[in-house]
Amino acid sequence: MVELEGLFFQYPDSQFQLNIDELDFARGSKTALIGTSGYGKTTFLNIVAGIITPQKGTVKVGDEIISALGDAERRNFRIRHIGFIFQDFKLIPYLNVMDNILLPYRINSSIRMNDSTWQSALSIAEELGIGNKMKKYPDKLSQGERQRVAICRALLNRPSLILADEPTGNLDPENKQRIMDILFDSVEKFESTLITVTHDHDMLEGFETIIDFKNFQAL
Amino acid sequence: MKQSFYLAIKYLMFYKFRTMVLTLSIGLILFLPLGLERLISESQSQMLARSDATPLLIGAKGSSTDLVINTLYFEKNKIEFIHLGLLDTLNNMDLGYAIPILSAFKARGFPIVGTDLDYFSFRNLSIASGRNLQLVGECVIGSEVAEQLDLSVGEHLVSSPENFIDLAGVYPLKMHIVGVLNPSNSPDDYAVFTDLKTNWIIMGLGHGHQDLQALNDPSLILKKDSAQITASAKVFMYNEINTKNMDDFHFHGRMSDYPISSVLFVPKDVKSGIILRGRFESKELKEQIVVPTVVVENLLQTIFRIKKIFDMVFVLIGIATFIIVFLIVILTLKLRKDELFTMFTIGSSKYKTVEIVGFELIITLFLSSSIALVFYGLTGFYIETFIRNFII
């Protein structure tokens, strides 16, 4: 599903470098990236998502070599095939739950909203137990509910690749497990590939592969 | 684009208070210079229209501005009276016709204007309900008087005493409302029109009382013989004229000596107007004659000078507002950096972000402009008040 080869990335004006000779993620696999802060895990996710491009190497997601695409093409690819879940949920405060879930459709015209989109959003929200909160705003939701909204947003388009950056970072233990269960269930259901950055070693059970990122960073 | 518009609306509606404050402030800033411009230019148009529609005014020597303001706007000011006899003199000059005006009293805050029927046809005033004046003691009210005092045909309006101290001297007269005029967008809408004689009765120059020959109460008679009856001041003066007591009303002295505030003269043609002005200038007649347009134009010059200062102030306020709004936008964008980056991460382009924020600004400006437009529209209702409180 995801193939990286000869990857080299360095931020301008920084000594940080990310070097990955070769790394593959099979379709439907669940991988956890661990390592202390500063090892480039989030940078890696951003490269795989096509938000930033490496100075060297290729990044292939599915059949698309996204590292060779232009900005707009990468954006469009990202919005159609990749679901991104952020550590601090990153919900838009002035949009209600429904509008937050539908956000990708409002910010990129390569995917169009229709009647079935609304229905899908409602179904997925109900599946995740927030179907009755569609009109509420983020400030009126609990942490767990907010993360579920973020997951709905990421999964609405049935992405083939799910990138989660510390999805349980701000949650209490009960909600952590619930979220991980939801993620794993969704991956199974949509046959998506899951790559998760996490510091939470308690949540590693369930991942097929665990990669320690200290191996990829060169100072 | 539809989606960006949607997100922009959502943002503005969520932060209602912020949106309201911003739109109101910008709206006010947009409105202020436009509103003042409208007030002044429409006041100018109205005042000039009013003065252009009044060919010549004649009154006692003194301030021509006071004369014009009293006759055109019925504002009470210190002008001296002239005599009714002048009307006859002017009408017999064969240069046009004269309309008497007497504006010295008020009824519940509205000026009582004594005149004759020529005034209504001259000013093209038509009756909306009821009829025009026929008898002494009647009044016809302007549309604004009817609306603000909630009066209609068949009701009454009492003239206000000059002042509380004067209660013993001038009796308030209860006037019968026989007609309401159609709106004319002029000071006539705010006036209570009566016959001249009704005004003189309010002034005490005419009155009605019980027949002194037939009084039942002996305490009302101070002295009586075959040639003369002296009654006390206690004798009842009628404060209302009706068909029963109309014949008891009488005037003292010669009517040609009775006071009027001014005469509105309508010359037959331009030449006649010039001839008449010549007669006043040659001191053949001792009063003054003025061309209202000239007086009003002089009055408006002062207003325009003040307006120029206001315009400069508004420009400065506008610049300051623009800077503040610009600062607010920049700071808001900084605060929203996270939110905008989230959208970018999910799949939004930078252009999309600009589009969303752009729509927020456009909608805010649109709302502000709408507010400014509404205020601008409402300004029209206050032209008359502006003229009365700030110009005259």
Next chain:
Amino acid sequence: MKNRIWGILMVFVLFSCAEPVEKKKERIDEKLKVITVNYPLYYFAERIGGEWIDLKFVIPTNVDPAFWNPDEESLKQYQAADVIFTNGADYAQWMKNVSLASSRIVNTARSFEKQLIKLNTKTAHSHGPDGEHEHQDRAFTVWLDLKLALKQAESIRFHLSKRIPDQSDGIDQNFEELKKDLLSLDSQWLKGFHKYHNQIIIGSHPVYQYLARAYDLNMESVHFEPDEFPSVSQWSELDDLIKKHGSSIMLWEKQPSPKIEKEMNDRKMKIVVFDPCGNKPPSGDFLSVMQENTEAIVGR
């Protein structure tokens, strides 16, 4: 769409052109509306203005116009008139109570204001701070002095000519004919009244002041109505006058009732009917009534 706009514009232009023509037609058809406060002035206006004026007479025939109060309909006629000829001397008392357009009121006695006869008919009274005042009347039957009547007619001629300049020649001609008639009457009265100069004539009402002054008559007045039998005190007042002045002639506005006639005969008083003609006569016109008055004087 374009065609529709052109169509609307064309219709608009056509209507705009039509309007002034209609208005002009209206002006030609509309005569000067004239009204008067008594019959003599009506007669003069009719003789002088003729077919060129729309003259109205709204006073009922059974009233004295000097003491008449118009109803709403009659008042509307006065208000609608282009010119109102008044008699002067505060003749129409009702005018002090009504609203009219000053510019349309023409006082036909303006040129001889100083010649009006003052009367002291009301008791002086005073009240409040203004002090004593009386309401002084002036005699108002000015037309019985035919030279003053001529001045009234002249005033009517002047104002009609001014307002209908196109017809001023016709107006002047009409006036000249009326003038001839009035002057002829005047000369007949001068001759006719001559024989009464040494007598005191009694008038049934104080309405002959101008007649007396113009034709050099000595007159006293009582207040007798032709169809109302006087009271004892009224007869007594008449008897005193007859005794004091040795009068033998009484002028009446109308033929008195037979009962009064008998009383007059008993007192050897000759009845001379001299109708001031303040209102429209049941038959004839002002001139014919004055002719009858002439015959009444000359015949005696």
